[in-house]
Amino acid sequence: MQRCTVLTGVLVAIVISLSGSCPRAAGDEAGERASIQANALESQAAPGAPDAKRGDRLGDPLPPGALVRLGTTRWRHRSNVYFVAFSPDGKFVASSCYGGFTRLWEATSGRELHTFADAGRWTASALAFSPDGTRLAMVQEGGAIRLYEMPAGRLLYEQKHPTEEAGRMFGLAYLPDGRSFATSGGETVGVWNADDGTERQRLAAPEGEGFTEAIAVAPDGRRLAVATEAGRVLLVDPATAAERTLVEKAHSGRIGGLCFTADGQTLITGGAGEPRSIGLPTKDGMRVGFTTAEVRFWNTT
Secondary structure, eight states: OOOOOSSTTOOOOBOOOTTOOOOOOTTHHHHHHHHHHHHHHHHSOOTTOTTSOOBOTTSOBOOTTOOBOSSOSTTOOSSOEEEEEEOTTSSEEEEEETTSOOEEEETTTOOEEEEOGGGTTSOEEEEEEOTTSSEEEEEETTSEEEEEETTTTEEEEEEEOSSTTGGGOOEEEEOTTSSEEEEEEBTEEEEEETTTOOEEEEEEOOTTTOEEEEEEEOTTSSOEEEEETTSOEEEEOTTTOOEEEEESOSOSSOEEEEEEOTTSSEEEEEEEEEEEEEEEEETTEEEEEEEEEEEEEEEOO
């Protein structure tokens, strides 16, 4: 995961006094003042409607008394983003952040469509749209499984995980038929009825291992791939919870991602391997860096 330190998650609307002064280079003041005045005029309410709300250049409302916004409120959380999911048709994006609300965005513009305030500030550790895009499933750190109607964001139900490991659900994936979804994390892998949130199947983790958040569903829906903290990869039948070990140790470190190829015959794993040196280009040439990240491919047949 790459991180950026440019005011991540901060939304700032600044009231600018056109008569104020700030240090600036000679010759820049006139152009900067003209730009600020143009933005301020663009944001002002229309004549004859003094009570109308001001808007920024994208049409989003400004706080009371503000003339202009530097930046935008779009695509903004108030803390580090934890999880992001696209709807199948590509029109919507759902995202969650640490200790904050999950939000729904218009993919083409970044305009916020809905805030899932009823879910509280429990971090949504995973999100998944149904195959037809009409539902959004959410699992939270507090052990809740929630299902919403899209794009209105109406809560359809909330279900509490029945085990003591509820707070460790970190993986979530819909099955292709849309009637079930699967969760992974802690001591169990679960398969749930998407209509009412009841548990259909449960698989316990191998003793002393536990499951990671990595989970993938084969295109035909007849196999789940999950990973344990010890690096083991299992293939699971979602209808019966029968499982078999695909590989005992896929990576020397933790497995963070799984993905089936379109034909379902190959499973791709992403995880940590042995440290190795790599060449990193710089403006002055090359320097030596180190990485543990690796991707591997496995035959599932």
